[in-house]
Amino acid sequence: MSEVVLSVSGLQKSIGGKQLIHDISFEVMAGEVYGFLGPNGAGKTTTIRMLVGLTRPNSGEITIGGHSLQKQFIEAIRHVGSIVENPELYSFLTGRENLEMFARMSGTVTKERIEEVIKQVELTEAIDQKVKTYSLGMRQRLGIGQALLHSPKLLILDEPTNGLDPAGIRELREFIQYLAHEQKIGVFISSHLLSEIELMCDRVAIINKGRVISVGAVHDMMEQFADHAHWFFTEQSIGKAVEVMNNCEYVYELQALSDGRVKCRMDTERIGELNRLLVHADVDVLRIESKTVTLEDLFLSLTAGTPGEEGENHV
Amino acid sequence: MYDLVYNESLKLIKRKRFYVVLLILIVLIPLFTYAQFRSAEVARSQIGTDDWRTMLQQKIVDTQNRLASSRIPPEWRDYLETQLSLQQYYLDHNIDPSSPGAVTFARGFMDQAISLFLPMMIVILAVDLVSSEFSEGTIKLLLTRPVKRWKILTSKFITLFLFTSLTIVVSLLFSYVISGIVFGYSGWTMPVLTGFTFSADTLDTSSVFVLEQWKYILMQYGLGWFVCMVIGAISMMISVLVRSTAAGMGIMMAALVSGVILTQMAANWEQAKYLFNVNLQLTSYLAGTLPPIKGMSLPFSLSVLSIWGIISMIVAYVVFIRQDVR
Numbered sequence: 278m279s280e281v282v283l284s285v286s287g288l289q290k291s292i293g294g295k296q297l298i299h300d301i302s303f304e305v306m307a308g309e310v311y312g313f314l315g316p317n318g319a320g321k322t323t324t325i326r327m328l329v330g331l332t333r334p335n336s337g338e339i340t341i342g343g344h345s346l347q348k349q350f351i352e353a354i355r356h357v358g359s360i361v362e363n364p365e366l367y368s369f370l371t372g373r374e375n376l377e378m379f380a381r382m383s384g385t386v387t388k389e390r391i392e393e394v395i396k397q398v399e400l401t402e403a404i405d406q407k408v409k410t411y412s413l414g415m416r417q418r419l420g421i422g423q424a425l426l427h428s429p430k431l432l433i434l435d436e437p438t439n440g441l442d443p444a445g446i447r448e449l450r451e452f453i454q455y456l457a458h459e460q461k462i463g464v465f466i467s468s469h470l471l472s473e474i475e476l477m478c479d480r481v482a483i484i485n486k487g488r489v490i491s492v493g494a495v496h497d498m499m500e501q502f503a504d505h506a507h508w509f510f511t512e513q514s515i516g517k518a519v520e521v522m523n524n525c526e527y528v529y530e531l532q533a534l535s536d537g538r539v540k541c542r543m544d545t546e547r548i549g550e551l552n553r554l555l556v557h558a559d560v561d562v563l564r565i566e567s568k569t570v571t572l573e574d575l576f577l578s579l580t581a582g583t584p585g586e587e588g589e590n591h592v
Numbered sequence: 593m594y595d596l597v598y599n600e601s602l603k604l605i606k607r608k609r610f611y612v613v614l615l616i617l618i619v620l621i622p623l624f625t626y627a628q629f630r631s632a633e634v635a636r637s638q639i640g641t642d643d644w645r646t647m648l649q650q651k652i653v654d655t656q657n658r659l660a661s662s663r664i665p666p667e668w669r670d671y672l673e674t675q676l677s678l679q680q681y682y683l684d685h686n687i688d689p690s691s692p693g694a695v696t697f698a699r700g701f702m703d704q705a706i707s708l709f710l711p712m713m714i715v716i717l718a719v720d721l722v723s724s725e726f727s728e729g730t731i732k733l734l735l736t737r738p739v740k741r742w743k744i745l746t747s748k749f750i751t752l753f754l755f756t757s758l759t760i761v762v763s764l765l766f767s768y769v770i771s772g773i774v775f776g777y778s779g780w781t782m783p784v785l786t787g788f789t790f791s792a793d794t795l796d797t798s799s800v801f802v803l804e805q806w807k808y809i810l811m812q813y814g815l816g817w818f819v820c821m822v823i824g825a826i827s828m829m830i831s832v833l834v835r836s837t838a839a840g841m842g843i844m845m846a847a848l849v850s851g852v853i854l855t856q857m858a859a860n861w862e863q864a865k866y867l868f869n870v871n872l873q874l875t876s877y878l879a880g881t882l883p884p885i886k887g888m889s890l891p892f893s894l895s896v897l898s899i900w901g902i903i904s905m906i907v908a909y910v911v912f913i914r915q916d917v918r
C-alpha cells in the first residue's frame with residue numbers, strides 16, 4: 278500500500294561488553310504512527326540513537342527513505358526529523374535563532390517554511406524570546422518545530438509527552454496524527470506512557486530488555502484482551518452461578534477461582550442482563566468488575582507473563 | 593561551509609566568550625599601562641628628568657672602551673658595534689630608548705603576554721566549543737543534520753582560528769590605543785636590534801641587525817598569532833576528549849602555568865624541550881634572550897609547536913568523527 282520510510286533489520290548493539298540491543302527488526306510506513314513501547318531501560322533510547330546516526334550499531338541494517346543510514350548518511354538523514362530524549366536547544370539563543378541555525382544546516386529551508394513551522398507549533402508569541410525562558414512544554418514544541426523544519430518523511434520522537442500537561446499531550450496527539458494521516462509522514466514514537474501510545478499509534482512494537490517481544494496493530498492487540506468481566510459471589514451460590522453462566526451463549530472462557538471469583542469474557546454491555554438472570558436464580562452477587570483492558574495490561578502480560586490487574590472499573 | 597561557520601560564530605558570540613576576552617583586555621591593558629607608567633616615573637626621578645642623554649653618552653663611551661680592548665672575540669665585537677651604532681642613532685635622533693611610547697608598550701605587552709596571558713584568552717574561547725555541545729545535549733541536534741561530522745568540526749576550527757586572529761589584532765590595537773593616551777603614539781620607526789641566534793648554549797650575535805620597530809612588532813605579533821593558533825588546536829582536542837568545560841579549562845590552565853614554571857626550572861632536563869608549553873616564549877628569540885633549555889631555537893620551537901598543533905587536530909578529528917554520542 279504505502280511506502281516504507283524506515284526499515285530496521287537485525288539491529289544489535291553492545292556497550293562496554295554488555296549487549297543492550299538483541300536483534301531488533303521492524304518497518305515504519307509513510308502515514309502511520311508507530312509506537313515503540315517498553316519499560317525504563319528497555320533500550321528505546323539506545324535504539325533511537327542508532328536510528329539517527331548518533332551511535333553505530335554492531336550489526337544490522339537501517340534504511341531510511343530507501344537509503345542506508347550507514348552507507349549514505351547524508352541522503353538518509355535528510356529525511357529524518359528527531360528529538361532524542363529531551364529537546365535540548367541552544368538556551369542562549371531565541372527560538373527563531375535556533376530554527377534559523379538548523380535551517381542553515383539543512384540548506385533547503387526557506388524563510389516562509391520557518392514561519393509556517395512556528396505557526397504550526399504555536400510559538401508565534403514566544404519565538405523571539407531566549408529559549409532559557411521557555412517552559413518545558415514550549416521547549417517540546419520548539420523541539421518538534423526543529424524536527425519538522427526540513428519537511429522530513431520520518432519523524433522520530435523519543436518520549437515526546439514527557440513534561441506535557443494533559444491538554445498538551447492531547448494537542449500533541451492530535452498534531453502527530455495530523456502529520457501522519459494528512460501529511461503522510463511516518464512517525465516513530467517511543468514511550469512508556471502506555472495509555473497515550475494506545476490512543477496515538479496505529480501500530481506498536483513492544484520491546485523489553487533489548488528485544489522486540491511483539492509487533493502488531495494496536496487495535497488487534499486490544500481485541501485479544503477486551504471484554505473481560507470478573508464476578509464475585511458468596512461461597513454457597515458459586516456453583517449455581519457457574520451453572521447459570523455456562524448456559525449463557527454470550528459468556529465464554531469461563532474460569533471459576535477458589536476465592537469465590539469467576540472470570541469470564543463477554544460483551545460488557547450485557548453484564549446487566551446476566552446479573553438479572555443470576556438474581557432470578559437466587560445467586561448472591563457481591564460485586565462485578567468489567568475490565569477495560571488497556572495496552573498496559575497487554576504490555577504487562579507480555580513482559581511479565583501474567584495478565585495485569587490494572588484498569589479495573591467497578592460496576 | 594560558510595553557513596556552518598556563521599552558525600558557530602553566532603554561538604561563540606552569543607555565549608559571550610569573545611566579550612569576556614575583550615573585557616579582560618580592556619580592563620588589564622590600562623592596568624599594565626599604569627604599571628609601566630609608574631616604573632618609568634620612578635626611573636626618571638632616580639636619574640633626573642633630562643639625564644637620559646648623559647646616560648646614553650656614558651653607555652656609548654663604555655661600549656667604545658670595550659671595543660678598544662683587544663681580548664674580546666670577533667662576534668662579540670660585531671654585536672658591540674651594532675649596539676654602538678644603535679645608541680648613536682638614538683642620540684642623533686633624540687630618541688629616549690627607555691621611554692615607553694605606545695608602540696614600545698605594545699612590543700613589551702606581546703613579550704609578556706605570549707606565553708600565558710594570550711594563550712589563556714584563547715583557552716577561554718576554545719575549550720568549550722565542543723564540550724559544551726555535549727554537556728548541553730545540543731550535539732544531538734548538530735549531528736543529526738545532513739552534514740558530515742568532519743565538516744562540523746572543521747567549521748568549529750575555522751571559527752576558532754578567525755576569532756584567534758581577531759584576538760591578536762584587537763590586543764595590538766588596544767595596547768597601542770590605550771597606552772598611547774599616556775605615552776604618546778610615536779615609535780613606529782624606532783630602531784630595534786634583532787637577528788640573534790644561539791649556538792650551543794651561547795648567544796650568537798654575529799648576524800644581529802637593526803630593524804624598524806613596526807617591522808619588529810609585525811614579526812612579534814605574527815609569532816603570537818602562531819602560538820595562539822597552536823593553543824587553540826590543543827584546547828579544541830581537549831574539548832573533544834573531555835566532556836566537561838571545567839575539566840577542560842583546568843587541564844589547559846595547568847598545562848600553561850606548568851609551562852611557565854618549567855621554563856624556569858627545567859634548564860637541565862633536556863627532554864622537556866619537546867613539550868609545547870615550554871616553547872611558547874617565541875618573542876624572546878627575537879629579543880635575544882637565552883632559551884630556557886639547551887638546544888632550543890626559533891625554528892626548533894616553531895617545529896615543536898607545529899607538530900603539537902597538527903597531532904592535536906588529527907586526534908580531535910578522529911575522535912569526533914568516530915565516537916558514539918550518548
Ligand SMILES: Nc1ncnc2c1ncn2[C@@H]1O[C@H](COP(=O)(O)OP(=O)(O)OP(=O)(O)O)[C@@H](O)[C@H]1O
Nearest residue numbers: 292293297316317318319320321322323324469918
Ligand atoms: N552508555 C551506556 N553504557 C552502558 N549502558 C548503557 C549506556 N546507555 C544505556 N545503557 C543501558 O542500556 C539500557 C537501555 O537504556 P535506554 O536508555 O535505551 O532505555 P530506554 O528504553 O530509553 O529507557 P527510558 O524509558 O528510561 O528512557 C539500560 O539498561 C541502560 O542501563
Ligand SMILES: [Mg+2]
Nearest residue numbers: 321322362435
Ligand atoms: Mg529513553
